[in-house]
Amino acid sequence: MNEEKIITTIKENLKDKVLEITNPSPRRIFLKVDKNNLCEAISTIKEKLGFTYLITITGLDKTDSFELLYHFADDTNVINIRVAISRENPIVSTVTGVIPGAILYEREIQDMFGIKVENIPDPRPLITPDDWPEGAYPLRKDWKYERPGETIPGGK
Amino acid sequence: MEEFTVPIGPQHPALKEPISLRMTFDGEVVKHVDVRLGYNHRGMEKMAEERSYIQNLYLTERICGICSHSHTTCFAQGVEKLMEIEPPKRGLYIRTLVAEIERVHSHLLWLGVAGHEAGFDTFFMYTWRDREIVMDILESISGNRVHYAINTFGGVRRDISETQKQTILDSLSLLKQRTDYYANIGTTEPTFVARIKGVGKLSKELALSLCAVGPTVRASGIKSDVRKDDPYAVYNELPFEVCTADTGDVLGRVVVRVNELFECYKMIEFMLKNLPAGDIAVKAPRRVKENEVVSRYEAPRGENLHYIKSNGTDKPERLKVRAPTLANYPATVEMLKGCFIADIPLIFAAIDPCICCAERMVELVNDKNGEANIVSFSDLKKLASEQYKKCGNKPEPVSIAKQLEKIRRKS
Numbered sequence: 001m002n003e004e005k006i007i008t009t010i011k012e013n014l015k016d017k018v019l020e021i022t023n024p025s026p027r028r029i030f031l032k033v034d035k036n037n038l039c040e041a042i043s044t045i046k047e048k049l050g051f052t053y054l055i056t057i058t059g060l061d062k063t064d065s066f067e068l069l070y071h072f073a074d075d076t077n078v079i080n081i082r083v084a085i086s087r088e089n090p091i092v093s094t095v096t097g098v099i100p101g102a103i104l105y106e107r108e109i110q111d112m113f114g115i116k117v118e119n120i121p122d123p124r125p126l127i128t129p130d131d132w133p134e135g136a137y138p139l140r141k142d143w144k145y146e147r148p149g150e151t152i153p154g155g156k
Numbered sequence: 157m158e159e160f161t162v163p164i165g166p167q168h169p170a171l172k173e174p175i176s177l178r179m180t181f182d183g184e185v186v187k188h189v190d191v192r193l194g195y196n197h198r199g200m201e202k203m204a205e206e207r208s209y210i211q212n213l214y215l216t217e218r219i220c221g222i223c224s225h226s227h228t229t230c231f232a233q234g235v236e237k238l239m240e241i242e243p244p245k246r247g248l249y250i251r252t253l254v255a256e257i258e259r260v261h262s263h264l265l266w267l268g269v270a271g272h273e274a275g276f277d278t279f280f281m282y283t284w285r286d287r288e289i290v291m292d293i294l295e296s297i298s299g300n301r302v303h304y305a306i307n308t309f310g311g312v313r314r315d316i317s318e319t320q321k322q323t324i325l326d327s328l329s330l331l332k333q334r335t336d337y338y339a340n341i342g343t344t345e346p347t348f349v350a351r352i353k354g355v356g357k358l359s360k361e362l363a364l365s366l367c368a369v370g371p372t373v374r375a376s377g378i379k380s381d382v383r384k385d386d387p388y389a390v391y392n393e394l395p396f397e398v399c400t401a402d403t404g405d406v407l408g409r410v411v412v413r414v415n416e417l418f419e420c421y422k423m424i425e426f427m428l429k430n431l432p433a434g435d436i437a438v439k440a441p442r443r444v445k446e447n448e449v450v451s452r453y454e455a456p457r458g459e460n461l462h463y464i465k466s467n468g469t470d471k472p473e474r475l476k477v478r479a480p481t482l483a484n485y486p487a488t489v490e491m492l493k494g495c496f497i498a499d500i501p502l503i504f505a506a507i508d509p510c511i512c513c514a515e516r517m518v519e520l521v522n523d524k525n526g527e528a529n530i531v532s533f534s535d536l537k538k539l540a541s542e543q544y545k546k547c548g549n550k551p552e553p554v555s556i557a558k559q560l561e562k563i564r565r566k567s
Contacts, residue, residue, distance in 0.1 A: 025237065027386055028450055053380070054367050055452075056478035058463045071450060071461060075385045078450055101367030101486050104191075127194040138202055145199070 003029055006049060006077060013044045020082075027077045035083040035092055042070065042081065042098050050074050054095075057105040059113040061141045066090060066115055090115040112139040159187060164500070166195045175509070177500075184496050189489045204475040209235055209309065209444065212472065216462075217303050219477060222265065225258045226455035227477070228307040230462045233388055234451030235309055238444045238466050245390070247311030247436040252389045253427045254297060254306050256420045260331070261290040262456035263413045263420075266508045267338060270410060273501045274351045279341065286334045289327050296320055311437025321428050332421050339414045343407070352406040356491040356503035359404060368487035369480045370458020371416070372507050374400045375408035382454035394423045406506045442470045455480055457508045481509045 003023045010031060011018055017040065020032040033041045045051040055071040055078070066085040071078060085092055094117050095102050106117045107126035114137035117123070125132065137143055159182050166174040174195035180188040200219060204212050213235075216227040229251060236243060243251070264287040271279030291301050298304035298314060306312050342348065358368070363376040373380050381398040383391045399415035401408035444466040453460040458480030467473040484507040491503050 025449075052364050052367075055459065055461050056476070056483070058474075058476040060465065060474055069463065071463070073385075073452075075380065078386070078452070080450060099367065100365050101483070104482060104485055126192075127197060129194060138199070145202070 001049070001074075001077070003027070003077060006079070009048055010041075010045065013048055014041060017041065029077060029079045030082060031079060032082045032084075035085060038070075038081065038083050039093060039095055039098055042072075042095055045072060045079055045081075046098060049079075051079055052099075054099045054102050054105070057102065057109055059109050059115065059139060061113065061139065063141055066113060068092060068109065068115070070095070085115055091118055092116070093118045094120045096121055111137075113137050114140065158182075166192075173509070177504075179492070179500070181497065184498075186492050186495050186497070186500070189492045191485050191489065201475055201477060204472060206471065208442070208470045209472065210442075212475065213307065213309070214305065216475075216477070217305060219479065221302055222262050223258060223455045223457065223460075224303045225254050225306065226453055226460050227462075227479075228305075229255060229389070230451050230453035230455075230460045231464070231475075232307045232309055233453075234449045234462050234464045235444065236440070237449045237451070238447050238464060239309060239441055241310050241438055241440055243311040244435045244438060245432040246315075246434045247438075248390045249427050249431050250297075250312045250314075250316060250436060251307060252391065252394070253316075253424060254294070254304055254312075255389070256423050256427070257290060257293055257297075258304075259456045260417060260420045260424075261287055261294065262508075263417050264290065266413060266456075266505075267342060267410070269505050269508075270352070270406070270502070271342075271348070273505045274348060276348050276351075279338070279348070282334075283338060286331060289331055293324050293327055296323065308437060309440035311435070313437070315436050316431065321431070325425065325428055328421055328424060332418075335414070335417050335421070339418075342410050342414055349407060352410060352502065353403075355406045355499050356495065356506055357405050358487055358491050360402075362490055363404070363487060366486040366490065367483055368458075369483045370455070370508075371409050371412045372458065372484050372487060374398065375412045376404040377402035382452045382459050386452050388451075388453065390427075395426055396423050406502055409506045443468065444470070444472075457481060458483060481507065484509070 003026070006029060007021055007023065010021060014033070014037070017033055017037045018031065019034065020030075022030045024030065031041065051072040051074045053073050055073055058069040058071065060067040060069065065087050068083050068085060070081040070083075072081065073079075083092065090113070092115055094106060096106065103120070103122060104126060106120055107122065107124070109115050110117055110120070110123070111125050111128045114135070128138075138145070159180055161178055161180045164177045164179060166176040176192035176195065178190040178192065179186055200215060204215060207215060213228055213231060216231040217224045219227045264283045268280040268283035268287070271277065271283065294304060295301050297316060297320065298306045306314060358372065358376050360376045360378060363373045363378060368376070369380070377400055379398050379400055382388070383396070384398050396419045399412050399419060401411040403411075446466055446468045448463070448465040451462045451464065453462075460480065461476075461478040463474070463476040465473040488504060488507050488509075491506075492500060495503060
């Protein structure tokens with residue numbers, strides 16, 4: 001299926017829930033929806049267009065807000081669903097109901113950006129250790145790593 | 157029946173890299189698997205934001221030791237799109253050539269590991285001996301055995317001479333002959349096939365819903381390969397087929413990888429015989445204007461994805477890396493459920509896990525894990541063989557903790 005056909009099908013099904021849809025390069029489609037319509041958008045492209053394979057979820061810190069990109073692929077095209085998430089209230093609903101394979105990526109987003117994924121089947125940290133400080137989210141732009149001072153035992 | 161949890165790892169599961177698998181057993185049968193990551197994180201995505209593009213090229217090279225070329229190619233072709241430059245044909249051919257030779261070395265390595273985990277060490281030594289031929293080819297092209305550093309923005313860094321071409325073609329005929337032999341053994345040798353057939357089943361539906369990638373998904377009968385689906389570099393000019401198997405077990409994964417080896421040889425031969433003349437690289441700018449790109453690449457283990465966002469400076473705003481191993485974990489958990497303890501190494505090795513690929517983000521961490529809880533892989537193997545000796549093929553619930561204690565005391 002070519003890009004134009006995909007774009008029209010998405011527009012027909014989601015109507016005014018499509019905030020923006022672009023096709024900047026061949027086989028790449030960027031679709032922007034509100035975070036409340038995320039699951040609906042995903043089930044639409046899954047059922048109507050056969051995009052079952054979620055490649056990954058990318059988190060972006062745009063300093064005043066966050067953005068999540070859900071990359072989906074079928075046998076030719078990639079649809080990237082973009083949702084904006086406010087910095088004050090970083091919450092997004094889980095997509096594991098539609099795409100069970102999304103669980104590890106959602107846990108990664110929780111660890112790295114502190115974006116809370118609602119109703120996630122397994123909310124434990126995936127990457128950060130058990131003693132990781134509360135509220136430290138490494139991939140946020142305001143998080144800087146400082147190497148702790150080294151003390152050499154027996155040294156000066 | 158009493159169920160108990162045994163943590164396997166973080167030290168030495170399957171491929172000598174740290175990952176923690178907490179498994180719940182009912183007797184010999186795996187009931188539940190919990191994957192815990194983070195033991196090999198190096199903070200690469202955060203680091204990338206503070207380095208220039210060319211520095212990042214060498215950083216991405218170090219995401220993985222086995223498929224280092226995959227990550228640089230994925231990154232380079234993404235950045236080239238952002239820079240709006242097009243590498244010359246000869247450069248792209250050399251880039252793809254190295255990629256396919258890398259696939260050969262990775263698949264030969266995996267075949268050996270599969271043999272080793274199945275207790276067939278002769279196979280392991282044979283394939284690894286012949287892998288040396290591939291490593292020599294890579295060294296002759298790039299000067300390095302592991303991190304080839306052949307890519308640069310706008311093309312490749314080193315050209316191939318006529319004599320090199322001839323040597324590669326000569327080695328290739330030897331490799332083909334050897335691979336024929338391995339294909340025969342790996343798929344027909346009765347004891348080996350009996351060990352891997354029906355182990356680690358993954359149905360087509362599960363593979364699809366859990367978003368598995370690479371040879372794992374192709375062995376479940378799904379024709380998914382980025383080289384065909386979303387052709388990059390020169391793959392739309394090359395003759396090759398996507399190899400699949402429909403058994404969905406470890407045997408299927410062996411068949412897929414062996415067949416892929418033959419496809420690789422076909423492509424390498426074609427590329428060497430049809431190498432276009434001309435430049436190998438064009439000049440690339442330092443600064444990149446604001447844009448974003450999604451770059452995909454079919455690594456030996458499955459699909460790589462790099463999402464790169466530029467902001468007009470010489471450093472990326474964000475680099476997101478998704479390596480194939482991470483995508484295969486949910487499927488592996490399903491494969492492991494219901495299998496025997498003795499099959500764990502085999503199934504886990506069958507996705508060809510690369511932990512350093514899957515993990516690349518946070519600073520080095522020190523997880524406070526009680527040392528007494530950690531089961532080494534060799535202990536697990538000993539335990540598995542003892543268990544089987546004791547009760548034949550009918551596993552019965554025995555206290556694993558007690559047995560482990562025994563093994564530990566002995567060693």
